[in-house]
Amino acid sequence: MEYRYVRLMLAVAICLLCSNVVVKAQSYRQLTADDFTGDIPPGSGFYVAHTSCNVYMNYNVNNSRSNYRLKFDIQLKLNRERSWLNRKVANTPEAMAQVLRHEQGHYQIAYLMQQEMIRELNAYHYTGDYQRQASAIFKRIDDKYRVMNEDYDEDTQHMQNRKQQAAWVHFLDRELTRFSSLAVNSYDDY
Numbered sequence: 001m002e003y004r005y006v007r008l009m010l011a012v013a014i015c016l017l018c019s020n021v022v023v024k025a026q027s028y029r030q031l032t033a034d035d036f037t038g039d040i041p042p043g044s045g046f047y048v049a050h051t052s053c054n055v056y057m058n059y060n061v062n063n064s065r066s067n068y069r070l071k072f073d074i075q076l077k078l079n080r081e082r083s084w085l086n087r088k089v090a091n092t093p094e095a096m097a098q099v100l101r102h103e104q105g106h107y108q109i110a111y112l113m114q115q116e117m118i119r120e121l122n123a124y125h126y127t128g129d130y131q132r133q134a135s136a137i138f139k140r141i142d143d144k145y146r147v148m149n150e151d152y153d154e155d156t157q158h159m160q161n162r163k164q165q166a167a168w169v170h171f172l173d174r175e176l177t178r179f180s181s182l183a184v185n186s187y188d189d190y
Contacts, residue, residue, distance in 0.1 A: 036085035053110035
C-alpha cells in the first residue's frame with residue numbers, strides 16, 4: 001500500500017516538473033442585467049449598453065538549468081462598475097434579451113481571448129528571453145481580439161443589423177464550443 005502511494009506521488013511530481021506552464025482559468029458564464037451597474041455616460045447617444053472586460057496575465061518563473069517553466073494566472077474580469085445598460089431603452093423583456101444577447105457577444109470575445117492565451121502560453125517553450133516572449137504572445141492575441149470586438153460592433157451595427165448579429169452569434173457560439181461544450185446564445189430568435 002505504501003509503495004503504491006509513493007509511486008502515485010512520484011508520478012504527480014514528474015507531471016508537475018515536466019509541464020511547461022500551469023494556468024488558472026475562469027469558467028464561462030451568462031451575463032444578466034445585474035452585471036451592468038455602471039452609470040450611463042453623458043453623450044452615449046444611441047448606444048444602449050457597454051460591456052467592459054479585461055484579461056490580465058501574471059506569471060511566476062522557475063528556472064532549472066535553462067529550462068524556464070512559467071506558471072500563469074490568466075484572469076478575465078467583467079468590470080461591472082464600468083459596464084452599463086440603458087434600461088429606459090431596453091424596457092421590454094424582448095428588448096432586454098436582444099441587448100443582453102449582443103453584450104454576451106462582447107463577453108464571449110473576451111472569454112475566447114482568455115482561452116486562446118491559455119492555450120498559446122501553455123504550448124510555448126520559453127528561453128531566457130521569457131518576458132519578451134510571453135508579452136509578445138499576449139500582445140498578438142490581444143490585438144487579434146481587439147480587432148474582432150471592433151468588427152463585431154461594426155458588422156452588427158451595434159446589434160441593429162439582425163442578420164449580421166445572428167451570424168456573429170452563430171460564429172461566437174461555434175468558437176466557444178471549441179473550448180467547452182457550452183454554447184449559450186440562441187440564434188434561432190433572429
